[in-house]
Amino acid sequence: MNFIIQKQTMTLISRETPVLLLCRAALSFSWMYQGAVPKIVCRSGGEIELIGHIIPDYQWACQAVFWMGVAEILFGLFLLVTRWRGAFWINVAALIGLLFFVALFEPTMFTLPFNPLTLNVALIALSVIAAGELKTSQTRISE
Secondary structure (H helix, E strand, C coil), rough: CHHCCCHHHHHHCCCCCCHHHHHHHHHHHHHHHHHHHHHHHCCCHHHHHHHCCCCCCCCHHHHHHHHHHHHHHHHHHHHHCCCHHHHHHHHHHHHHHHHHHHHHHHHHHHCCCCCCCHHHHHHHHHHHHHHEEEEEEEHHHHH
């Protein structure tokens, strides 16, 4: 059984370009880190404050931040293994949506070092590259 899983994993990896693998790894790491560290492990006050704009009750906001962290970790894992290009376009839409959310409720965050704008633009670029690379690898496989 273990051999079959390893063989399928190697087949999946061998079909993908190094650029796609790097994009997947970076996007996955970013979502899992952002889900785990500021939302679950260290419970950032900034995360709770941001969600507090739409969930004013502190306890509910804390719960929402926790479950958002879980969802981000799962989404990061999904981006690591999915062959569906739409996942990368959903990622682009989500990142743009998050930028609008921050712009609406905490625009001063855009003045901070390593702010949401610089991070999200980089992640959007990686998503577009990954979607293009996945299309190319899928075209090559079908030929």
